[in-house]
Amino acid sequence: MSAAGLAPDAFERIVFFTGAGLSAEAGLPTYRGSGGVWHEYDWERYACQAAFDEAPDRVWDFHDLRREAMGSVEPTRAHEIIATVQAAKPNTVVVTQNIDGLHQRAGAKGVIELHGSVWRVRCACPTSIQENHELPLASRTCPDCGAWRRPDIIWFGDALKREPVEAAVLAISNADLLISIGTSGVVYPAAELPRLAQQAGAVLVEINPEATPVSDWFDIHLREGASSALARLWP
Ligand code: NAD
DSSP states (O other): OOGGGOOGGGOSSEEEEEOHHHHHTTTOOOSSSTTOHHHHSOHHHHSBHHHHHHOHHHHHHHHHHHHHHHHTSOOOHHHHHHHHHHHHSTTOEEEEOOOSOHHHHHTOOSOEETTEEEEEEEOSSTTOOEEOOOSSOSOSBOTTTOOBOEEEEOOBTOOOOHHHHHHHHHHHHTOSEEEEESOOSOSTTGGGTHHHHHHTTOEEEEEOSSOOTTGGGOSEEEOSOHHHHHHHHOO
16 A cells, blocks of 8 residues: 555544654654664663662653753654644544654643653652652652652563553554654564554554564555655654
């Protein structure tokens, strides 16, 4: 199927499945591309539980920088188009691997965040997850339990949370159109989720300037940036 043959308005259960490439156009580095975060920072020192246990201030210094960067950029045209499509078609679901909150700032609702959000923190308290936009974080320990707070994100080696995964599986399994944008298809288990839509008979579109290891699953490949591709689909 060609992109020209796709009439996105004919679909009723659209899922946008997004990754770091979507926010690259906002000015946030991806993880693996050139200029990617993990070329500059060693994740074993900055983004795993063992690093946090060893040196929580070092890990928080890194995440304060990430929060500052993510808070200083604006959602892109692509984020806006996704939110507009969802407003027009309320069955539209956004499933993201991004932790930057840009979908919500563009107006998207009910965003399923597979890898958490830098704008939430948690500690050892059972109900401790809190939205927090302080730059830098005012207190790195919890005033109630005294334990270190940590960003409510999935670090390397962490298991994904059950609720967002289940919500994503449900939405993707019911999709009639899945549009994957800016994800390298190498971070599992997130990478395998589009396959559920393929198995359910949905039309799959991949928006990414580069081919990925999962490109074969997709019916249509738009080898360009997120904003220009979405603007062609929803002019
Ligand atoms: P990735 O860094 O592994 O891959 C990014 C992909 O985006 C690449 O395939 C690249 O070709 C593509 N890309 C680059 N520019 C693009 C553009 N303008 N339009 C469309 N695609 C473009 O990212 P990933 O697959 O999301 O996996 C990395 C993990 O790290 C995920 O959890 C991810 O969300 C997280 N991460 C999040 C952010 C963020 O929240 N902004 C930033 C970096 C990494």
